[in-house]
Amino acid sequence: MTNLEKKTVKTWFNMKAFVLAGLSLCAVTIGAAAYVGHGDNSETYIGEATYEKLISAKGDIRVPKNFRTDYVMLGSWSVAGDADTGGEVGLHIVYSTREAVDAYRKTGEFPDGTIIVKELFSGHTEFLTTGEATRADKLAGYFVMIKDGKGRFAENPLWGEGWGWAFFGADNTEKTQSTNYQEDCMACHEPARKTDFIYTDAYPVLKK
Structure with a gap:
């Protein structure tokens, strides 16, 4: 060369x-x-990270930080006579992480460690130029579900049917008001048993 x-x-x-x-x-x-x-305070966990960062060793659940900006909005509900808003019209806005959404769209199942957050608002109804409209008004609380495919907390009454369940008042995102998922949560979620207790038809983002 x-x-x-x-x-x-x-x-x-x-x-x-x-x-x-x-x-x-x-x-x-x-x-x-x-x-x-x-953001530095993002809590977009999935899998074991959810249990390491968001759940205590005893299975205590808290509301993840910054979910409004960091999570994907799955969909929303208008609920007449909502029990959490004193019988007034309620609006529920539901979120989950991008990782959970992507996994569901691929497999049709929520992976272990999936976080689902529902914000509950009272509704404010007024007549606008477009007609009668209701918007989110006062925050009433949060409902959080955590997918548990391993039955980690069999002795904890807030865990069962493959999920962790917890309702929080608007003024405390650390301590749940729920005491037993069967008594506090299943009446609403039992009709969605075939879809893993989640009303997936209401969430367009989960569909391909």
Whole structure:
């Protein structure tokens, strides 16, 4: 190989190394941006991370931080005579993580560690130029469900049927008001047993 040929080969390898280094830097930068985009207080967990970060060793559930901005909105409900809003019209807005949504769209099942958050609002109804309309008004509370495919907390009355269940008042996102999922939650969710106790027909984002 001539000196010219050796220089050409060396130049080619140097250029290749430079390009690969640039691509690696871009990948790291994009990944970091995606993480930072959720914010430092993001709690978009799935799998074991949910149990390590959001659930106590005894199975105590709390409301995840920043779910309004970091989670995907699955859908909403208008509920007449809502028990949580003193018999007034209630609006329920339901969220879950992007990871859980993507997994459900692929498999038709919620993976272990899925977090579902429902915000409950009283409704404010008024007549606008478009007609009678109801919007979310005062926050009434939160309802949180955590998918448990392993039966981790068999002795805890807030866990069963493959889920953890907890309702929180609007003023306390750390301590649930629920005491027993069978008494507090199943009356509403039993009709959705065939779809893993989630009313999936109400959530268009879960459909392909």
